[in-house]
Amino acid sequence: MSGPGGLSVRCRQSGFSVKIPSFLGPSLPYLLFAGAIALVGLWVENFYYLQVLTFIGINTLVALGLNMLMGYAGQISLGHAAFFGIGAYSTAILTVHYGLSPWMGLAGAIGITGIVALVVGLPTLKLSGYYLGMGTLGFGMIVHILFREWTSMTGGASGFVGIPPLSVGNYTFYSPTAYFSLVWGTVLIGVIICRRIIDSRIGRALRSVHDSEAAARAMGIDTHMLKLQVFVLSALFASVAGFLYAHFVTFISPGTFDFLTSVRMVTMVVIGGMASIWGALLGAALLTLLPDWLHTFSEFEMVVYGLILMVVMILLPQGLTRGILDLWEKSKGEDIDIKGESDGDSFR
Amino acid sequence: MEFLQYLFSGITSGAIYAVIAVGFSMLYSATDLINFAHGEFVMLGALCLVTMKAIGMPLPIAFLNAVLIVGLIGLIFERLAIRPVKRPQPIVLVIITVGASIFFRGMAMILWGKDTYSVPPFSDHPPIIISGAALLPQSLWILFIVLAVVACLYLFYQKTLTGKAMQACAISKKAAWLMGIPAKWMVSLSFLLSAAMGAVAGVIIAPITMCSYDMGTMLGLKGFCAAMLGGLGSLWGALLGGFLLGILEAMGVGFFSSSIKDAIAFLLLLFILYVRPGGIIGAVQAKRF
Numbered sequence: 047m048s049g050p051g052g053l054s055v056r057c058r059q060s061g062f063s064v065k066i067p068s069f070l071g072p073s074l075p076y077l078l079f080a081g082a083i084a085l086v087g088l089w090v091e092n093f094y095y096l097q098v099l100t101f102i103g104i105n106t107l108v109a110l111g112l113n114m115l116m117g118y119a120g121q122i123s124l125g126h127a128a129f130f131g132i133g134a135y136s137t138a139i140l141t142v143h144y145g146l147s148p149w150m151g152l153a154g155a156i157g158i159t160g161i162v163a164l165v166v167g168l169p170t171l172k173l174s175g176y177y178l179g180m181g182t183l184g185f186g187m188i189v190h191i192l193f194r195e196w197t198s199m200t201g202g203a204s205g206f207v208g209i210p211p212l213s214v215g216n217y218t219f220y221s222p223t224a225y226f227s228l229v230w231g232t233v234l235i236g237v238i239i240c241r242r243i244i245d246s247r248i249g250r251a252l253r254s255v256h257d258s259e260a261a262a263r264a265m266g267i268d269t270h271m272l273k274l275q276v277f278v279l280s281a282l283f284a285s286v287a288g289f290l291y292a293h294f295v296t297f298i299s300p301g302t303f304d305f306l307t308s309v310r311m312v313t314m315v316v317i318g319g320m321a322s323i324w325g326a327l328l329g330a331a332l333l334t335l336l337p338d339w340l341h342t343f344s345e346f347e348m349v350v351y352g353l354i355l356m357v358v359m360i361l362l363p364q365g366l367t368r369g370i371l372d373l374w375e376k377s378k379g380e381d382i383d384i385k386g387e388s389d390g391d392s393f394r
Numbered sequence: 395m396e397f398l399q400y401l402f403s404g405i406t407s408g409a410i411y412a413v414i415a416v417g418f419s420m421l422y423s424a425t426d427l428i429n430f431a432h433g434e435f436v437m438l439g440a441l442c443l444v445t446m447k448a449i450g451m452p453l454p455i456a457f458l459n460a461v462l463i464v465g466l467i468g469l470i471f472e473r474l475a476i477r478p479v480k481r482p483q484p485i486v487l488v489i490i491t492v493g494a495s496i497f498f499r500g501m502a503m504i505l506w507g508k509d510t511y512s513v514p515p516f517s518d519h520p521p522i523i524i525s526g527a528a529l530l531p532q533s534l535w536i537l538f539i540v541l542a543v544v545a546c547l548y549l550f551y552q553k554t555l556t557g558k559a560m561q562a563c564a565i566s567k568k569a570a571w572l573m574g575i576p577a578k579w580m581v582s583l584s585f586l587l588s589a590a591m592g593a594v595a596g597v598i599i600a601p602i603t604m605c606s607y608d609m610g611t612m613l614g615l616k617g618f619c620a621a622m623l624g625g626l627g628s629l630w631g632a633l634l635g636g637f638l639l640g641i642l643e644a645m646g647v648g649f650f651s652s653s654i655k656d657a658i659a660f661l662l663l664l665f666i667l668y669v670r671p672g673g674i675i676g677a678v679q680a681k682r683f
Contacts, residue, residue: 122485169668176428176484177671180622184663187615187656195653305615309492316489348500355493360478363486 076238083230087223096222100294102334103229104287109314109326110236111283116312117321118244119276120256121171122179125186126311129281131193131303132159133288138209138298139199148212148293155289156282163281164274171273174259186308193300205299212293219293229290236283240323243279252276256321284311317358319365328367398527400648401641406533408640409540410599414617415624415632416544417591423564423627424584427482430491431471433614434498435589438464439596440605441502444511453516461593467498468589472582495611502607510604536598543594544633547587551629560584564627612656619659623666625673634674638662 090096108130115121136158137151146154170181193200200206212219212228219225243249254262255269263269292298310333318329336354340347362369414436421429439460446456475494479486516535521528551557562570563580571577595613596605603609616639624635639659646658666673 116485122488124488170664173667173671177667179484179488180428180618181664181667183615184619184660184667187660188664191654191657191660195657305611306492306496309489312485313489316485345504346500348496348503350500352493352495352497352500356475356490356497359486359490359493360475363479363481363483 076234079237080234083227083234087227087230091223093222096226098334098338100222100226100229102331103226103233104291104294105311105314105330105334106233106327107229107236107287107290108284108311109318109330110233110240110323111280111287112311113315113318113320113323113326114240114243114252114276114283115280116315117325118249118252118256119273121273121277122175122312123182123277123280124179124305124308124312125182125184125189126280126284127303127305127307128186128189129159129163129284130288130291130307130311131189131298131300132162133285134292134298134303135193135200135206135288136285137289138206138292141210142206142208143199148210151293152286152289155285159281159285160278163278167274167277167281171270171277183305183308186305190300190304193303200300203300205297207297209292209296209298211296225294229294232286232290236286237323244323248272248275253321313355317362317365319367319369322365322367325365325367329365332366396648398525400644402527402529402533404641404644405637406530406536406602406640407643408637409536410595410613410636411617411620411639412633412636413540413543413591413595413598414613415621415636416547416629417588417595418618418621419624419627419629419632420547420591421584421588422621424560425476425581427476427487428484428491428618429588430488430614431495431498432588432592432617433610433612434495434502435464435468435592435610436596436599436613436617437502437605437607437610438467438498439593440513440600440603440609441506441511441596441607442593443597443600444506444513444605447513457597460597461590464593464596465586465590468592469582469586471589472585476585477578477581495614499607499610506607508607510606512604513600515601530602532601536602539594539598543591544629547591548629556583616656616659619663622663622673625675628673628675631673631675638674 086099090099108126112123112126115123133155136155137148140146140151140154141148166185170178170185173181194203196202212225219228244252251262251267251272254265254267255272259269291302314329314333315326316329317332318327319325336351337347340350343350358366364372414432417435418429418432421427421432442460442463443456446459447453451459471494475490476482476487479490515530515532517531519531521530522534523529549557551561559570559575560580560583562573562575563577567577570580592614595617596610599613617636620635620639621632622635623639624631624633639662642662643655643658647655
């Protein structure tokens with residue numbers, strides 16, 4: 047049983063013990079995380095790096111939510127870019143067309159996404175496996191087409207310009223450092239929310255749905271309700287990320303919220319390692335940085351990107367965190383196959 | 395007659411969706427795999443035809459060559475990217491096939507550039523006028539070729555030993571293997587056939603559309619919607635779903651607005667998933683997945 051922080055247990059397993067004051071124990075990882083954010087925020091001055099780090103934060107937020115759905119509840123979504131987009135377009139429309147403050151935009155984005163996720167999730171989550179994937183894909187495509195064709199509201203294919211930056215009172219989040227702190231502060235809150243849910247009764251119920259839905263139902267868990275709740279939660283994470291994205295770049299276009307984005311979000315979770323909060327962070331970081339690195343290949347960019355996706359999935363289908371752990375354990379001569387088997391058929 | 399005109403164009407695009415859906419469906423029934431790279435086979439088929447015609451091959455030879463080349467690409471794709479996967483979970487296969495689709499698109503962009511190409515129709519008869527609606531000869535070609543291909547496929551499944559072996563593998567790979575059927579070869583063969591079906595769709599659509607490296611993705615997804623609509627894993631279902639999708643799309647564009655054209659396929663997909671996940675033909679309950 048891992049504690050809220052999971053830290054003390056991990057230390058014991060790897061053979062060395064650190065004495066952590068008991069009152070600090072559960073919150074220590076968060077403190078370290080917050081410290082790391084503050085350090086990076088103070089230390090990095092280059093605008094470009096701060097921008098990239100901010101994008102990583104936004105993607106991490108999406109990956110965290112999707113990880114709850116995929117990693118813990120074992121449900122697949124190939125349409126999460128839609129919720130990301132609904133968050134972004136809601137706030138854009140409310141602030142620009144209706145002149146509301148961005149914080150009302152946030153409330154609007156959360157409200158709209160919540161309702162949409164509820165309405166879509168209700169019938170869709172009755173499906174499973176490929177059929178669930180296809181249902182969410184269809185939904186994502188419809189929303190993408192809506193962004194593209196509802197020109198009077200969304201600006202159509204040419205995009206939506208002039209989204210105002212965020213501000214509190216007289217302070218506006220203009221500087222990259224300020225926005226970086228805002229985004230990563232939100233990520234920290236997201237991590238804490240996820241961690242709290244995972245370690246609660248709901249979290250245990252989620253994992254039981256992941257392992258066997260029939261068994262979970264036999265134990266008296268309302269699996270459909272539970273899946274719906276976690277679906278809405280992950281949609282809200284994506285929506286908040288979309289809100290932050292819209293006010294950061296101040297320009298959005300439908301191309302950002304297409305099927306490939308949905309797949310990229312799924313890939314973040316899978317490459318990072320499913321059912322791991324830090325895996326979501328790793329996956330989001332890698333997939334955000336990858337396109338930047340691939341620019342060096344110029345016209346071979348797409349080819350290399352496709353190849354990397356394929357090769358990583360063929361060699362490390364459990365994701366990087368898990369894959370590297372497996373390799374490490376193998377090098378210590380432990381038998382890992384039995385453990386790997388139990389995690390095998392996540393989506394059956 | 396407006397209605398008749400929309401019906402003609404609907405049947406034409408429906409035939410193309412149908413042949414794409416058949417490729418999807420037969421691969422799914424043989425391997426339990428949804429191939430998101432299938433649309434790229436359509437694109438490769440069309441662009442191969444463009445190149446074959448450009449170097450001066452007569453149409454039938456170019457047709458055969460394009461289909462053969464794409465079929466081989468499908469075979470190699472299975473060997474290099476699908477077979478090495480040890481525990482084929484849906485999510486991993488989704489990412490791999492999407493990765494492959496990006497890869498194929500990237501390759502096509504390098505080989506053919508970002509330009510669009512067009513191919514002359516298979517025959518240059520004037521359009522046939524039926525009570526005020528024009529029917530392009532190319533539409534007849536498309537319909538004829540699709541029906542011929544599907545008939546051949548049906549005969550192959552029903553009459554030949556290999557076809558029967560493939561069906562046995564689709565029902566139970568292990569049991570088929572115990573009966574001495576080389577199950578791995580059957581999987582390879584179904585990849586080859588499925589990619590070739592995609593290429594056929596690409597070749598016949600080439601004269602009525604702009605061919606470019608990014609034409610395949612949407613066609614693939616719509617073919618997929620058609621396969622779902624009819625019933626995934628069923629040949630007749632794929633055919634029915636394809637024509638139904640094509641006709642409804644043409645009617646939607648004609649009587650409502652062209653902006654909803656692409657949305658119709660996905661609305662139908664959601665509708666069928668909610669109402670009858672197994673598709674029009676096929677099991678009512680999609681239990682297995």
